[in-house]
Amino acid sequence: MTHFFAHSGDPADLGTWQTLPDHLDQTAGLAAAAAQTAGLSRCAELAARFHDFGKYDPAFQRRLHGDPTPVDHSTAGASLLLDRAPAGPQRLVAEVLADAILGHHAGLPDTNGSDAARARRIGRFRQSDPVPADITAATQIDLAPAVAEIIGKIRPGDGFDLSVAGRMVFSCLVDADFRDTEAFYASLEGRDIPARDWAGLQDLLPALTGAFDTRMAGFGASDLNRLRSEVLRHIRAQAALAPGLFTLTVPTGGGKTLASLGFALDHAARHGHRRIIYAIPYTSIIDQTAATFKDLFAGLGDVVLEHHSAIEAEQPGAEGRDKARLAMEDWAAPVVVTTNVQLFESLFAARPGRARKLHNIAGSVIVLDEAQCLPRKLLLPALRMIEVLAHHYHCTVVLCTATQPAFDSAQLRQGGLPLAGRELAPNPETLAQDLRRARIVQGGPMTDSDLVAALGASHQAMVIVNSRRHALSLFEAARSEGIDGLIHLTTRQYPTHRRRILADIRDRLKDGAPCRLIATSLIEAGVDLDFPRGWRAEAGLDSIVQAAGRVNREGRRAIEDSTLTVFEAVDDPVGGEIAQLAKAMRAVARTRNDLLAPEAIRDWFDEVYWRVGPERLGQPMVDAFGLSRSGTDLPYRTTAEQFRMVEDRMVPVIVALEGAARAEVARLDVAEISSGKLARALQPFTVQIPAKDRDTLIRNGHADYRRADLRGDQFCVLQTPSLYRAESGLWWEGADYLGDDALQTFMS
Template structure:
């Protein structure tokens, strides 16, 4: 009964209270069997105690509410193993479970549980419409599942905390109660910002205009502001003001890359207080929780990663979207807390295009039926409206920025020049003439070979920045780059595209290998970022690299840009960006925007729902690199974490989070060769399996360029000593 009451409480704001209560009442119905009683008495008998509830709920409900009963059945059947597919070849589909012969359930449950399956259909069901009705109903199922599994987790946790005589601190102060202090703190923070330059004055004007739009009704918005226009602070201010007016319960800020999440989370903590901000992403380091916090505070933050109960959450697109499409209970339990949130999607153009259609459909459903306000925040707005894209989002009239086209002109701090072919010799000559310059290329191989050639030519102040280096190493390099830029020292950086999205650097000159227009505009955001130099002298040179053909995906985007170039020669204009994205979507077609056919996994047939929750979750991957991780024990902190792999009581997940900043992704064949030759190896495989491949030969990790896996056959001098 406790699970049912808590599940109903969690689902009440969603309008799904009765369905969640029914799921909570019946989720453990299989415990009303003699087999389960024998297990309680100590017999080693495995008992399926969830299938009985899934079968029972469908026997109780008919007519108009049958679909809702099926959603409850999915949730009950999956509350341990994860949401199942309705049918298919895999073992454990919902149909398999419903057809399974189960042990007789003691009829006393009917009296004790008093399940009353009425009014399961939520009031917002009237907004469920074709052609997306099946997808919308599937999201209801996800929300019921989230409420059930979160209630079940918390009920179990409460039982064991009493049994073990310990306390668990999960309670967070309500966002609405905190908003007056948050808004005061934000205003004080902004008073410290000077308006002593035209750029700072313009940033202030943008902020005031965006805050003025907070009275608009909840739903979908865009915020289109060029790089350096203050999008982060403006979007936070909007979220605070909008949440106060419309009663939102949470602010979620999603960022595409872990490489830039630190700087955003640091800003939020400085303004709102570290105790109110949950930072959750794959690179989170649990040891950071220890800084200035009591043990119970550290535990509270770790627990909040499970259910996102904090008033402010800073996370990644991967965490957000993969949770929204998850089937596993541990990942899906936070969904009900995503409802009624203000969600800021920073760098919205980075939503993977092969998943664009399901992502848009989910965002639209969260805004339409689950009280969310969603802000697509970027300098390169990806044209997701219905005029540009079939099935696009209702974004007309929902732009928060004042005169985006005018802002693009006012904040234009660089100009683009097309140079045609430039081989490495030409790039080295260009670098020799510029004491501070950035070159961005499309592959790690090109970056490494150009870096080495420039070094051989005696170019001073060279730095290399690619994913050959682990994230912890890249952070140190970027800190050094910023210091050299400030002190006017020679600094020539050769990088891959990882430097483009949100990395705060300001070079007077930039060279960019041909790519999509959105990438070129992002590269331009690293040129004269603070507007200290004349725009006419701040040049972004776009070149073809004849010896390094672009990957197929980028080649397609280059073609898209070239097709719009005759009509839009000014590539930094918003019109050019809109035309470019329309061209991209046209080329990719409907199928390309849902490459894995995620949306098609959710159907309504004559026989009822046909939802493939589990297989959709398996195929919904924001990042599909085809690479495998190698951990680089670069410093004492990493080496200590690796040593803890031998301590059985420390979870693999905790250590993995500590080591995330020390991972380099390498081709699978290269990792296999490293391991075969003893250059890397799995640590404590008897305890951790093949989860932690750690580099043993640190001579393969060069201080300036990172991991040279191509030298996997190399034997270090010390390996030759017998």
């Protein structure tokens, strides 16, 4: 009898190799289990059973025995499903499953277009099917159970619904394939798979809720804390409401982060959700929120996953041991704290590593903290994805912010969400008045010299500008004037470093020490700082209001003395999107004297959202997914390229200046330690930079991939320590023409 293998073992002992039927059976079982919460078990099982059908190709078997000739093994199973499916619903399902199979190494394809699209790949394969005819003839396929599942996940003619179902199946397949491959090679090499079996949220809920209640009971009895407690009680009382979409509108300083967590815990206990996901726009808030949750649940074991650095570079077409070494995060933790970029770009991703986590989003309570930060150009596809998760995949989504955007379908007429009657907070209008602690004033044009003078005259104050470049130049100008207590905070600094800086700022503010902070918008949404006054460069009104929330946050000062001055940055004028948002802010300021009033915020969101029209809010990305009697048109790959929250692709560089970071980098040499575990450990020591700039650093010897032979292109480590400065973080500009000696002189 001829044996067909999926993965090779000891060349001298075929008994150590994994047979193809075993791999297909085991992957199918894992995929079906992963898809249960999404309600797509039969679909995922069927895709998994045929994902490696092309390994029956004799050429692939020769490859396992050492023939280096590349072999496409991902098309055969997709072609077989499409050949066996009659027109109608079965054909539709076959196309969705075929896309998952075609993409399980190279990524989800478009239906039409490039040479990598489904139509062209299937057309080329059918010209010379290499799978033995007797194996194909003996293979039985039953699409009916999968059809029943898919039909339940789409509304009539809704191609976007269908695309999300396809993404869920793809996620389950990729995750199952990875796990089975990892388990085989771990067993072959006599090593244990690193423990990462998270406890289930439902099992943990009594302990988590107990820890939460204990912490809330320990807050002081100030007027502000009493108001926060009333808000919390009201919000938690809404947990019995049916799962779905909610808004939570609480002004800055009203305790909305902890209130939303209390709601999420109670709501999950009532409705059986299996994890809580916090998505946050800025890494600085992730640092703070994850630290708050970890401290809150200390002593309860591994509960909170903090995921933002995206050390997940993949080798396209990775197979065998290479696949098992990829650092891919699956979000199986009971509580996940991540970025908007990670959440939404994963939901629209085509790449296997990023899409692997999607099935674990099903059945979650998702809190979109600072929901107003969703980018305008991607707004409608993002909102549509939120709606589908709530409608079809048992998700509850809370839009949590101090400045609730106009996402309601009554305001955002095309693509809005059904949010009427779903506000969790008690009377947001009254709360806005009760929690007011600062005022906004107009400062007019201000030069950098004006700002430096204003900082110098203020014992404690902050200046927020719109670009890292401006923040750094302003910091250097202020430092040249000898201003005491000067601090610069930037995303160029790695997370552990930023946490120390923020702790120092809080200590200075509390102790009355000099503290003059210059930063970008990374501090203005959710960062727990309390300055007496501040200056904010013109931007959107949502940013202005958030910045005002860092002034007199704890309400210890008179409102009249607690000012945020909005100014026109003469030396760094804004352009592009920020200029448009600032223009809308000025238009509202001409008709509303009080920019902190809920009416002003509503006017501004109306101005920047529904008046611009659906085309500029990303509606074409929603409409691109087609479903008709003639079949599907699912542009997965094109949409993944278009759905970019950050224009330049950002990639991580590890800054191993601290002992803890150096120790983790050294562990990259240990083959038995998984890349995923190391990626999580190194995440607090990474800085995200544009991909082209990282390439420049590598080309000039300032960074390199540590143990590329073992880890591939996943762990890029800074090799020139002088490129990192405590005051300004990682400096990558100029690395193309300056050597190490020149850099040290240039940066001194």
